[in-house]
Amino acid sequence: MSSVDKSTALELYQTMLMIRRFEEKLFYLFSTRAMPGSMHQYNGEEAVAAGVCSCLNRSDYITSTHRGHGHCIAKGADVRNIMAEMFAKSTGCCKGMGGSMHIADFGVGMLGANGIVGGGLPHAVGAAWSSQYRGTQQVAVAFFGDGASNEGSFHESLNLAAVWKLPAIFVCENNLYGFSTYYRRSTPIENIADRAAAYGIPGIVVDGMDVLAVRGAAREAVERARRGGGPTLIECKTYRYMGHSRFEKPCYRTEEEVRQWKERDPIICFPEVLKEQFSVTEEELKQTEIFVEKEIEDAVRFAEQSPDPKPEDYKKYIFAE
């Protein structure tokens, strides 16, 4: 892909690896009960967040989902603050007030994960409206799942963004299951991207396991949005390796299906592309792995050593002055 040079390609890999190792570490920490609450893991879907966010500037906006760790990392939030939020520490990006389902980092334009399916889509529309109003050229990306595409907020958001020609990009991560329900049991069409036609906007289907393909589609959508061409719906066909939440064991899909998707795992497959197409060396891959491992270990240490919030801290955040 002509628009991707070696350093960009390596960055894509590093972002995906950071997300994967972060999620693996979280799974371990949860199993040792070191961490409170619940979580929804992003393993398997890394190419989507990495590919899309690689097309965005720091000042661009994203809204995310209950499965939002990957988006937050890919948008450039400090992994230490995300990890600390998982531990409900006062140094967390949300001061320990939000946790896994509400991670946000306004410093990098990450406007929030969301515990309500479809809840974040209209916020991206509003952020895109605000950008259009202020004339700043920022775009807003709404990440959401196949399940959210059956929520009213999906339809209202795409419609409003289309009719106001807003610089918004709607990225559907179709991981085939809304919790336990196979998407074809809840959605009467093969491609959710086809719904774009109803709003008169482009709808693109892309292989969500292929980070370069995701990046290519996102790049085009971002360019269209920046030049005033309005929104795009991109459907990324992807897969979540873990259960819906925490340690849930998926009884609704086969081991064989999981195995087949893992054959196309971006963390395994992309290094081959890096070596063949971008002359990345084994040594460079190894250095990336070492860097990521170190970042994650630092983040855990930072989180563990950070203080808890004070019991009355929440009171500061209910209302703004």
Place this chain on the structure above:
Amino acid sequence: MESTRIVQALRQALIEEMDRDENVVLLGEDIGVFNGSYRVTEGLLDKYGEKRVKDTPISEISITGAAIGAAMTGLRPVAEIQFNDFMGCAMDQICNQAAKIRLMMGGQVSVPMVIRAPYGATGRAAQHSQSLEAWFAHIPGLKVVMPSTPYDAKGLLKMSIRDNNPVIFLEHKLLYGATSPGGKAKSVVDDLDQTFRPAPEEEYMIELGKGDVKRQGEDVTVVAVGYMVHRAVQAAKIVAEEGIECEIIDPRTIVPLDKEIILNSVKKTGRLVIVTESAGCCGFAAEVAAVAVEEGLFDLDAPVKRVCAKESPIPFAPCCEADVLPDTEKIVKAVKEICRK
């Protein structure tokens, strides 16, 4: 020019704030080309253009959600939801999103937005007649405002627009002083007395959480909000002929609530009647009663009385609607009951 009608006072507040701050933008159904279904935004599309006065699809989730996203990123949107009943369509965005974002995100962001909506029964049957302040008051993170006069409406709306939090601003249809086009409900404002204080042209603000004594009296405190303030004033005149002097307290904002003004009045009168147009169950009247009992029990000389709508959807037939709603006569009855020596 002073505003003698709430519809003018609200419009004046919008104009002053839009002139003052270019980040104030309006959105909602039929607010532009049609001038708003109750005429609050009349002329504003011509004055400010389509960039700042946005007609939207009939789409309460995206109106509210887009206002939230815009508020998080630098604008101060004022959204109009055509009837407060329609806020049911947007409850996730109002209650799970707008109200909670600031806390969930550890204070990284504030959500400075206003949702204006008409409320109250005017012969439009069950889905266009409710008074829903309690829905929103029950969700921490929202402020809830209910003006009863042009003076209050202007000062409170200006303050709400400048507030850095989501504010639910509820406007009674009968107090606008304008009927909706095609609407049969008559405006009542011509029958109101000087309590219906006009809004002067000059700039002023009214703090959220500061109630107002709408009438001084020694014998019984009557707490009422919105349109019911004026029914209480009417009731007060009737019972005054029998020697009972009502003190009428208008909290003006449900959240934050000016407990002090209520408790001080109860300390003086020893009696409390609370009037709301909403149904009583778990409502604002119950909240005020709880405040009085918890913090002012020993000042009370008689049981607290609530005068609220009966527990029914609002029926269409005028005689049935009237039976459900509180009115002057029902307030008079309640006041007399607890003032019996």
